[in-house]
Amino acid sequence: MKFIFAIAFIGILGALAAAGLFMLKNGRKEQRGANMARALAVRVGVSIALFLFIWISYSLGWIQPTGIPVGR
Incomplete structure (x- = not known):
């Protein structure tokens, strides 16, 4: 998945x-x-297209958010 994002950013x-x-x-x-x-x-x-791909990937559960948890 990271490879696809990297290729899109390079494009x-x-x-x-x-x-x-x-x-x-x-x-x-x-x-x-x-x-x-x-x-x-x-x-x-x-x-x-990259924005839509990220949005669809998140909606289908292919990618998960990371970072600081809410409430900390």
Whole structure:
């Protein structure tokens, strides 16, 4: 399960880095903006998919919360 989360986080960071590179890249402004917007849309999509996967995993009991117990 941790492997899936790690891959998703790497994908999110990769899409963010790609958007940054498209922003700094020389070239036509229209194409640069379209590529940057596409990379940011991918980042948002992967982030939403990761959130939903965590939520469903918790609901099905595949993952359990940890940390400081309530009431301490």
